[in-house]
Amino acid sequence: MLQPRATTRLVVPVLLLGVLSYALIQSLIAPVLPVIQRDLHTTQSTVTWVLTVNLLSASIFTPILGRLGDRAGKEKILLVTLVALAVGSAISAVAPNIGVMLVGRAVQGLGGGVLPLAFGIVRDTLPRQRVAGAVGLIAAVLGIGTGLGVVLAGPIVDALNYRALFWLPMIMVLLAAAVTWFRVPSSGVRAPGRFSLTASVLLAAWLVALLVPLTEAAQWGWGSTRVLSLLLAAVVLAAAWVVVEARSASPLIDMRMMRTPAVWTTNLVALLFGISLYGLLGFLPAFMQTPSSAGYGFGATVTRAGLLILPMSVAMFLSGLAGPRLTHRFGAKTVLVGGTLLAVASFAILTLAHDRQWEILLAMAVLGLGFGAAFATMSNVVVAAVPAHQTGVANGMNANIRTIGGSLGAALMASIVGAQVLPNGLPTENGYRYGFAALGLASVGAALAALLVPRNHRHVEPAVAIRDEESYAEAAVAGVPGLEAKVAN
Template sequence: MTRFTRPASRRLTFAVLAAGAGFFAMLQSLISPVLPTIQHDLHTSQNTVTWVLTAYLLSASIFTPIFGRIGDLVGKERMLVVSLLAIAAGSLLAALAPNIGVLLLARVVQGVGGAVFPLSFGIIRDEFPADRMPSAVGAMSAIIAVGGGLGVVTAGPIVAALDYRWLFWIPLVVVAATAVAAYLLVPESPVRSTGRISWPGTVLLSGWLVALLLGVSKAPVWGWESGRVLGLLALGLAGLVAWVLVESRSANPLIDMRMMRHPGVWTTNLVALLYGAAMFAIYAFLPQFVQTPTSAGYGFGASITSAGLLMLPMLVTMFVAGLVSGRLEPRFSARAQLATGTALSTLSGASLVFAHDARWQIAAAAGLFGLGIGLAFSSMTNLVVRSVPSSQTGAATGMNANIRTIGGAIGAAVMSSIVTAHPQPNGLPREAAFTAGFAMLTVLSLAAMAAALLVPSGRRTVRDLRRAGTEQPAQTDEPVPAAVVGPALPAPANG
């Protein structure tokens, strides 16, 4: 098989990146609604089947920044193909899994493909000219965000019409074809960093991420005060401190700590942590709320498919907001979009606290939250991309995605603890518990909005880069992306 010698068109490149990133995002949420079906089919326990989600989360959190960094070193398009092949191999193994052990292994292999996110953003930065990059980043962010929600919507109909194993067969076919297209169509990286992988940093990063995420994700089951959870959280914190110290002293760090201390990076990462917690909380528990039987005194007794349809307004609004985000940036900065997105999510959470008795109220709140997600996702990625040298785009965006995942794990775990505390005699959650949970995600969104106001302006970002001596223009014949040197130029026709 031979590569095309001529550079592929940017539209084809973007289509390949969108297919890979979109389907990986779907795999994050596609399995959640059908865990009881998997538990019954594979004859396992409820506690064991939850590892189908946990194994995927842990694997993706480890490999996303590592493969992003390797992509910066050896070529983003090469690691993109490797990541897509990992998703395809994991999907094949999961579709054929005869027992829960094989399925868990398959989910670990699928999680390796998490690097498609940072690699895709890095390739966009390398290949797109200055006036198109914010729009491309915004569109990609919208596709990723919609992909995550689309899994909740499509899982029910697919399982009802076919079988839960088709939740793996369909991604296998699409992602395998995408891997071939990536090999043939995505140009080789014109921008690469130098050095080598810091293996001590890699081991420490993997260790503290596993300890932290495992402790947080299992806290609702094991109990926040259990020795296992407290031990894992303490181990994660100690590993984090050790990792920062090792990376700060390394000549070839996996993640450059100077980059992480940059005002444009750490403030955006703080927003990602808080906003990820709110977003994953509403993803996980708004469908659960509407599926609650009416005998509980609230809820609508909706099926998985009906609950997914109530999430459609969120998917539509987040996609539209993500698409227009980059085009708005010349007049509505990424910083302003981030603050606006978090404000809209705050309003959505507050509306759920006081009004959740009718389906239209749920749909309206979901649509409003979707607007917030679309603006926030696009602007976060654009802010990170513009704050780091082009040779560190993969590592920086990978770490931002990881921090958002950490926030999501925390938000989902805390929401689960709130909702399941003090159930009714019939075992169903109380309405007051959901109300308290919606109040929590409102507070999280409000805190994210406050953090968004700390993000520096575009001019200050460039000034800080120059002072730190880390500003590096892309080594390519294309114009230097506007996100590297300042505010975006008007788009003719983020994240």
């Protein structure tokens, strides 16, 4: 239901705060894993699970929470999600050992539900003319938060300690939860049907079976029995999940929706972009922190490495804001293709020219321009292509597919970079060069996938005669996206 302007004026700010907090919680930790390893007296292979378990949890709960929001009320599930994010942050902040830390990070993974719920609330509560801009802004903040976490990690640890990386976002989350409780209105849009527990369990099972071997393959070996067995189990469980969903009267993920040209093509772009972005952010800081005596790298501190990535965050935010205007002028497909081509150019720079800091700064700025515009555009394409009651689950699956792509990218980079090692144990320059090139190829694939996105991707509901404001509100409750019907004379 569309709400009065006075009621909705805090909706977008509180959603932005929740999304920013989640993005920071995801990205702040990667640069300080060695610090956590030393403090909690664990091994390098074990401490990587601080990232992995959060990724697994988010992959599982993002679409589930999106679906629950569509059924029970997005504002209610958003509040639950924010509280879980805060609780997980508190557990991680006080963790006395690695086991407790992993529990906290798994609980934090529920924060992935912020994304589909935020997009759904925007579509349900804001006037049509504000939806595209708000969606673009949320996508831009998600992008800048992802890059900003890498930038802020060093200064925060230097000034305080690594546990502040959990406390500070927790404060932001609690503030967002409080405002959500008092100021985010109920949309009134609900999806019919029952919640499928079987589909949820199968979804969790095949995602775990897929992401664990992809994350651990660099250490276990791609041809090891464990990796191959889990990948085979993932295929079987995924097939079973698809069968259950296809036969369900109230599926967790509507397979007909997923087959929509605008949805599956955009999801393919998200998968390939996830490979590129998360694969890069997981390894570029280590490249820049490598001492120059290795023949490459800058010997940068954690703080300085973050500053070299800062142009990406700034450019991503600015291009995300400009995304809706560019889409209005040139069309979503054109903007999406343009964004992917900018990403290709950035990885070409990183592959061929990475000896000077200004080259890294240039590559990061170009990459940010491409990713920011593309992320904002993808979100708007999905919002426009599905019925109102499927907005949350559709965007949840898009974000989830990007997360799966991130796991693929991290595994790909770990295998390529780790395959060539210097006598001192550091990766060779060629290892990074080949890794950057592989991520560039993923961006090329994203550009080709973007070419498949249909130009006319808007979902059309049955015509509704809009005679006055009361009829307009009734149509909004019915879930008519954008209220495409003509105003009756």
